[in-house]
Amino acid sequence: MTEPTAVFDRVLMLAQLVQADLAHFEREQGLTTSRVHLLWVLGTTGPTTQQALADALDVTPRNVTGLVDGLVASGHVTREPHPTDRRATLVTPTDLGATTVDGLSRSHQQLAEQLFGDVPASRLTTFDGVLAATIERFAALMEAGGSAR
Numbered sequence: 001m002t003e004p005t006a007v008f009d010r011v012l013m014l015a016q017l018v019q020a021d022l023a024h025f026e027r028e029q030g031l032t033t034s035r036v037h038l039l040w041v042l043g044t045t046g047p048t049t050q051q052a053l054a055d056a057l058d059v060t061p062r063n064v065t066g067l068v069d070g071l072v073a074s075g076h077v078t079r080e081p082h083p084t085d086r087r088a089t090l091v092t093p094t095d096l097g098a099t100t101v102d103g104l105s106r107s108h109q110q111l112a113e114q115l116f117g118d119v120p121a122s123r124l125t126t127f128d129g130v131l132a133a134t135i136e137r138f139a140a141l142m143e144a145g146g147s148a149r
Contacts, residue, residue: 011134031074031100032070034057034063034067035070035071036104038053038064038071039076039100039101040104041056042077042091042092042097043093043101043104043105047080047090047092049082049088049089049090050064050065050089053068053091068091074096075094075097076096076097076100077091077093077094078091078092079092
């Protein structure tokens, strides 16, 4: 019988490996985790207001301003006037930003295929269900007490 702590230890190991992989990508691209996350959101939404980015990232508008400033300086995004709301500004990926998002998306897809491409569908469905339930339970524990511990 598998002990729950042994399973949790494997989850922690997986989290460390995922973090190390992301850190490698960030070093290659010269980006921080927060900036990569913002670019990922832009990759799914297209040009977006800073307020919408703050909501999507669950951070303050001031925090998004700093992230966008850094991404403008690195050439990944531009700020453009909103076509219908003169008070708003759209954050728009540049060619470099779009290329970065495309690379991130490709590597995401490739890693998923390398990890799970040969796993039988029934096992993958079971794993997905257990993982989803675990995430839901962990989130509920965090919400209830601010920490799972």
